[in-house]
Amino acid sequence: MSLLIKLISASVSVANKAGSIIREIMRKGDLNIVDKGINDLQTEADRRAQRLIVSSLTKIFPKITIIGEEQLDANEASSDSLVTSFDNSVLTVKCPQEYVDIKDEDVVVWVDPLDGTSEYTQGLLDHVTVLIGVAVKGEAVAGVIHQPYYNYKLETDASKLGRTIWGMNGVGAFGINRKQPPEGKRIITTTRSHSSKAINDSIKAMNPDQVIEVGGAGHKVLLVIEGEAHAYIFPSPGCKKWDTCAPEALLRSIGGKLTDVFGNSYKYDSTVKHANDLGVLATYSAAVHDWYCNAIPEEVKINLLHKSNM
Ligand SMILES: Nc1ncnc2c1ncn2[C@@H]1O[C@H](COP(=O)(O)O)[C@@H](OP(=O)(O)O)[C@H]1O
Ligand SMILES: [Mg+2]
Ligand SMILES: [Mg+2]
Ligand SMILES: [Mg+2]
Incomplete structure (x- = not known):
C-alpha cells in the first residue's frame, strides 16, 4: 500500500x-x-477539530510534517479519542506510478480544521468545510474536503447529513459530480466576510451576470466544481496555504485550476510563507483560467505584488 493512498x-x-x-x-x-x-x-470547534486531526495523523504518520491553521498549545492533548482507522473506499484506489515511491519527508499536510469560521458563527452552516491538503515535494497533489452540514436544509434523515469529497492528481475526484457551469453566462463566487476594494474592482471588470458571496475557500471551490459558478475570485491577501492546498489539488484532479492572480500555482513545502499574498483565482477548467487572470485589473495585481514584497 502506498504512503499517499x-x-x-x-x-x-x-x-x-x-x-x-x-x-x-x-x-x-x-x-x-x-x-x-x-x-x-x-471557535472551540476550530481548536478541537484541529487537535483531533493533527494528533490522529501524527499517531499514524509520525514522520510527516503537518501544518494546521490554529496555533495551539502543543502540550494540550486531543480530548477526543483519536481516529486511526482507514477509509476503505480510498484504499481500493491504485496509486499513480509517479507517487508510488514517495517518502515521509517529501510530504506536507496542510490542515484547515474549520474553513468558513465567520459563517459558522453566524449560522450559515453549509459554508463550513474541513480541509486536509496533501503536498508532495511542494506541489498540491491530493485534497480532502468534508462538508459537515451538506444537505442540512433539505434532509431530515441524519444519515444523509454531510459529505466527504476527495481528489488526487492523476486519479480524479470522488464524492462529487462535476457539472459544467451555464454556457453564455458568467457567474463569479467570492468572499462575503473579507471583501475589499480590489475584489470589487476586479469583479466589476469581469462584468458578471451573477455574483455569489459566500464563506469558505473550500465551499467556493465546491461551487465551481458543481457548476454553480465559473470562477472563484479573491484578488486580495488573507487566504493561507491551508485554505488552498486541498481545494487546489481537488480542482486539478478534475481539470480545473487554482492559482494566484498572475496564474502561478502556489508552493506548499514546509518552509513556504503561510499567506497567499498574491490572491486566489480558481476556475472550473484550465482552458478558461487565463481569461479571468487577464481580466483582473493591472493596478490590482501591481498593488498585491508591492504589498507582498513589504
Ligand atoms: N482578511 C482576512 N483575514 C483573515 N483571514 C482571512 C482573510 N481573508 C480571507 N481569510 C481566510 O480565508 C478563508 C476564506 O475566506 P472567505 O470565507 O472570506 O472567502 C477563511 O478561512 P477560515 O474561515 O478557515 O479562517 C478566512 O478566514
Ligand atoms: Mg480557511
Ligand atoms: Mg479555518
Ligand atoms: Mg480562520
Whole structure:
C-alpha cells in the first residue's frame, strides 16, 4: 500500500469525525469565540477539530510534517479519542506510478480544521468545510474536503447529513459530480466576510451576470466544481496555504485550476510563507483560467505584488 493512498484514506476518516465534533459544538451552543486579529475568528470547534486531526495523523504518520491553521498549545492533548482507522473506499484506489515511491519527508499536510469560521458563527452552516491538503515535494497533489452540514436544509434523515469529497492528481475526484457551469453566462463566487476594494474592482471588470458571496475557500471551490459558478475570485491577501492546498489539488484532479492572480500555482513545502499574498483565482477548467487572470485589473495585481514584497 502506498504512503499517499494510506494518508488520504486516514484523512477522509479523521475529517468525518472532525465534522461530527463541529456539529456537536454547534448543537451544544458554546462556541467560545476569540478573535485572532481583525475579523479572524477562532471557535472551540476550530481548536478541537484541529487537535483531533493533527494528533490522529501524527499517531499514524509520525514522520510527516503537518501544518494546521490554529496555533495551539502543543502540550494540550486531543480530548477526543483519536481516529486511526482507514477509509476503505480510498484504499481500493491504485496509486499513480509517479507517487508510488514517495517518502515521509517529501510530504506536507496542510490542515484547515474549520474553513468558513465567520459563517459558522453566524449560522450559515453549509459554508463550513474541513480541509486536509496533501503536498508532495511542494506541489498540491491530493485534497480532502468534508462538508459537515451538506444537505442540512433539505434532509431530515441524519444519515444523509454531510459529505466527504476527495481528489488526487492523476486519479480524479470522488464524492462529487462535476457539472459544467451555464454556457453564455458568467457567474463569479467570492468572499462575503473579507471583501475589499480590489475584489470589487476586479469583479466589476469581469462584468458578471451573477455574483455569489459566500464563506469558505473550500465551499467556493465546491461551487465551481458543481457548476454553480465559473470562477472563484479573491484578488486580495488573507487566504493561507491551508485554505488552498486541498481545494487546489481537488480542482486539478478534475481539470480545473487554482492559482494566484498572475496564474502561478502556489508552493506548499514546509518552509513556504503561510499567506497567499498574491490572491486566489480558481476556475472550473484550465482552458478558461487565463481569461479571468487577464481580466483582473493591472493596478490590482501591481498593488498585491508591492504589498507582498513589504
Ligand atoms: N482578511 C482576512 N483575514 C483573515 N483571514 C482571512 C482573510 N481573508 C480571507 N481569510 C481566510 O480565508 C478563508 C476564506 O475566506 P472567505 O470565507 O472570506 O472567502 C477563511 O478561512 P477560515 O474561515 O478557515 O479562517 C478566512 O478566514
Ligand atoms: Mg480562520
Ligand atoms: Mg480557511
Ligand atoms: Mg479555518
